[in-house]
Ligand SMILES: C[C@](O)(CO)[C@H](O)COP(=O)(O)OP(=O)(O)OC[C@H]1O[C@@H](n2ccc(N)nc2=O)[C@H](O)[C@@H]1O
């Protein structure tokens with residue numbers, strides 16, 4: 001069995017610029033990977049079939065699964081005769097704004113490129129991944145990046161300042177399409193992407209905290225008041241900054257001092273089942 005790691009992402013910024021003619025939105029986002037990952041096992045089969053095994057009851061184990069779709073796309077595009085059994089160990093919360101499914105698809109592309117000996121570049125895998133979902137291209141590279149277009153155009157950035165990340169996910173799943181659908185771009189918050197890039201390049205933690213922002217946040221906060229409650233509590237318990245990731249509902253807090261991490265974690269665990277205290281991964285090397 002060949003194992004690949006599929007880490008979650010958070011959006012340090014997510015600016016929605018305008019709606020396009022194809023129904024998608026033009027975005028500018030700064031994404032970074034965090035140390036919470038699914039694990040994907042790949043076993044080559046000679047009968048040419050693709051099979052997916054998942055123990056998580058919230059995740060489909062058929063052609064609806066993004067990891068399955070990744071395998072099928074790669075097999076069809078490059079006329080691969082071999083098949084694969086994909087074992088999915090899910091640790092990233094589902095429908096959470098953490099790109100769990102997209103990261104599984106990306107890791108499957110990377111892993112199959114290896115076990116099927118295709119010799120494709122990451123750029124080629126990222127281009128292919130964009131056909132599965134807007135977040136897949138970023139997940140193929142991992143690390144930290146500016147993502148533009150509908151999210152599929154990736155420019156690598158250095159690692160953000162090192163810190164702890166507290167993730168808290170309320171017990172609701174959010175549909176990305178619904179959140180984009182309910183967005184009023186004029187009224188939304190528009191983070192300063194350039195300033196965030198400066199904060200990252202200058203390794204300035206305080207500037208990073210001041211500059212986080214997400215155009216989709218106010219939509220999800222309006223639809224699900226419990227997300228606002230988690231934000232307030234996380235701030236109150238002492239996070240340096242707090243923001244919703246992607247289309248939500250997961251909220252992340254950035255924390256510089258380890259001494260505060262336990263207090264925030266324990267405080268949130270009092271009323272939220274899914275809380276994680278992890279580190280930013282930040283650079284691409286950690287995916288190898
Ligand atoms: C919210 C984010 O997770 C931020 O990283 C992404 O923008 C969403 O990425 P994703 O889940 O991979 O999204 P996709 O599967 O490509 O699209 C789901 C739906 O979200 C909406 N969508 C997505 C991306 C985008 N730039 N504009 C959109 O309007 C579309 O209605 C689309 O049908």
Ligand SMILES: Nc1ncnc2c1ncn2[C@@H]1O[C@H](COP(=O)(O)OP(=O)(O)OP(=O)(O)O)[C@@H](O)[C@H]1O
Pocket residue numbers: 058059060064065066067093094095096097098099100101102104105135173174176246247248
């Ligand atoms: N491998 C997978 N892992 C999780 N969900 C999957 C997977 N494949 C398909 N899905 C489906 O996709 C939906 C969205 O799940 P996912 O966890 O990827 O959302 P997300 O974290 O909000 O992603 P994003 O941040 O990219 O919008 C789920 O409701 C699930 O049915």
